[in-house]
Amino acid sequence: xxxVIMGCGRVGAWLAGLLDxxxxxxxxxxxxxxxxxxxxxxxxxxxxxxxxxxEEVLKKAGIEEADAFVAVTQGDNRxxxxxxxxxxxxxxxxxxxxxxxxxxxxxxxxLGLETISPTTIFAQILxxxxxx
Amino acid sequence: MYIIVVGxxxxxxxxxxxxxxxxxxxxxIEKNAxxxxxxxxxxxxxxxRGDGCEASTLAEVGTxxxxxxxxxxxxxxxxxxxxQVAKHKFNVPRTAARIxxxxxxxIFKKLGIDVTVSSTNIILERIEEEVPTHPLTHLLxxxxxxxxxxxxxxxxxxxxxxKTIKELSLPPGSTLSLIIRKExxxxxxxxxxxxxxxDQIIAVTTPESEEALRATLRGx
Numbered sequence: 162x163x164x165v166i167m168g169c170g171r172v173g174a175w176l177a178g179l180l181d182x183x184x185x186x187x188x189x190x191x192x193x194x195x196x197x198x199x200x201x202x203x204x205x206x207x208x209x210x211x212x213x214x215x216e217e218v219l220k221k222a223g224i225e226e227a228d229a230f231v232a233v234t235q236g237d238n239r240x241x242x243x244x245x246x247x248x249x250x251x252x253x254x255x256x257x258x259x260x261x262x263x264x265x266x267x268x269x270x271x272l273g274l275e276t277i278s279p280t281t282i283f284a285q286i287l288x289x290x291x292x293x
Numbered sequence: 294m295y296i297i298v299v300g301x302x303x304x305x306x307x308x309x310x311x312x313x314x315x316x317x318x319x320x321x322i323e324k325n326a327x328x329x330x331x332x333x334x335x336x337x338x339x340x341x342r343g344d345g346c347e348a349s350t351l352a353e354v355g356t357x358x359x360x361x362x363x364x365x366x367x368x369x370x371x372x373x374x375x376x377q378v379a380k381h382k383f384n385v386p387r388t389a390a391r392i393x394x395x396x397x398x399x400i401f402k403k404l405g406i407d408v409t410v411s412s413t414n415i416i417l418e419r420i421e422e423e424v425p426t427h428p429l430t431h432l433l434x435x436x437x438x439x440x441x442x443x444x445x446x447x448x449x450x451x452x453x454x455x456k457t458i459k460e461l462s463l464p465p466g467s468t469l470s471l472i473i474r475k476e477x478x479x480x481x482x483x484x485x486x487x488x489x490x491x492d493q494i495i496a497v498t499t500p501e502s503e504e505a506l507r508a509t510l511r512g513x
Contacts, residue, residue: 241391
């Protein structure tokens with residue numbers, strides 16, 4: 162599977178490492194080259210500097226042939242915009258988008274975007290741990 | 294009309310002033326406390342501090358009864374999300390977004406934003422107009438019809454000078470609508486109207502035919 166990941170933070174870099182180790186073809190995007198230090202030393206994929214809300218950058222990252230796109234930058238709105246470009250402009254079959262704000266996450270999932278809110282998930286886990 | 298403006302920067306500030314002058318009810322949503330205070334100090338309680346992309350902020354300012362939301366922050370992605378939340382969560386009938394990257398115009402259209410204004414494009418066009426040799430000026434784009442209205446000035450050396458409109462082979466989809474001639478009333482061009490040097494032509498064309506139209510009228 163060919164995957165494009167936008168955002169090389171802890172989650173993006175970790176995911177890139179996992180997918181790469183499983184033999185998937187991974188391209189990871191970040192606006193700051195310094196972020197790529199988080200990638201594992203054995204990472205065999207492509208690290209590309211650029212902003213994923215820019216169509217040209219996405220094309221360069223191979224979005225047109227990608228099977229999946231994941232948006233995990235720090236900015237909810239950036240993730241939402243990039244994910245919608247991937248889904249509606251480039252017709253990427255699988256698009257997943259991180260949205261911290263639970264209300265925005267709810268809205269965009271009703272609009273048909275596959276979204277994850279780490280805020281609600283983590284709060285729920287903490288609650289369960291506390292109550293067990 | 295009740296209009297919500299997201300972003301209280303220079304654009305939001307002057308836009309709000311203009312809309313208030315026209316008698317609209319206007320409210321600015323601005324993240325920065327200092328900017329917010331300054332606006333309130335000057336214009337009264339027309340600014341609320343908050344994130345215009347957050348549904349809770351939008352609910353607080355009564356977005357449900359807004360007739361229009363205009364997002365003019367400096368970030369395209371924030372403007373997109375503010376408009377989408379307003380439209381889909383609060384059913385605001387009309388949303389408008391400022392965009393910085395001209396390429397986002399088509400993306401925003403596709404994602405359901407009613408109006409986009411590319412500040413970069415507008416500034417570029419205005420500056421281009423001031424370049425004396427600039428051959429063709431965009432006046433207006435009619436996006437849903439794929440048409441544009443342009444202005445072309447006929448230079449004295451143009452091969453079009455002295456020819457009738459009939460004799461020019463205008464590219465498909467292009468019509469000359471008006472001729473503005475020195476010391477004259479504007480002329481509605483007819484097939485036998487003869488073009489003169491220094492005529493200002495207002496024409497309707499398509500983005501594809503624009504270059505051919507320019508070549509025909511400026512012809513060298």
